[in-house]
Amino acid sequence: MTPPKDIQLIGNELALLWEDGSETYILAPVLRAASPSAETAGERDILGVLHGGEHGKDYSQVRIESWQFVGNYAIRFKFSDGHATGLYSYELLKRLGDQ
Template sequence: MAGLDSKTPIPTAFKLHCRSGMLDVTFNDGKTFKFSCEFLRVYSPSAEVRGHGPGQEVLQLGKKDVSITHIEPVGNYAVRLDFSDGHNTGLYSWDLLYDYGLKQEAMWQHYLQRIEASGGSRTTTTL
């Protein structure tokens, strides 16, 4: 993960839409990204999801209805998101959120392909 520098856009607003399960993040360069809670959960930057190195990623199943229950600022560089399934160990830095916003569609399609290839489901946790 790249460190923050003077060019890293900084969030100016987080807006959680509980009914739709969407989190809007607005940055100081004027961009606003809309993330589903499911997307943020399955792409958590935690070791539990990412593993400890390339190729160790753990496919997250059954996260379609997960929601964000709490947003906790971490210093001036990140937020920790608490999810309804109990997961809360990922720190979402400003640069990570911005990068996710730019690459979200491709990342989502890759996730859906991995789910299909595994025979898994977005609604159940078993294969």
């Protein structure tokens, strides 16, 4: 998947314009809660048991402060709560906008 053609922050909502002309909109708290980082999502051990994570945490006041492209496959966002370790693939961003 190709990177977004344009990214803008509209209030507390992330807007992405894709090469095919489609648009994706994701509220900052939704984006933060969906972070694929081990800090947020937790990690599974070899037996499949989930360890850690921040399930059920309230992100309603979190805002997006900045972002940077990582390679040609993902974006790293920095949030107002200090979180900046999740790498959001373009596919994940597209899926979050479809929900």
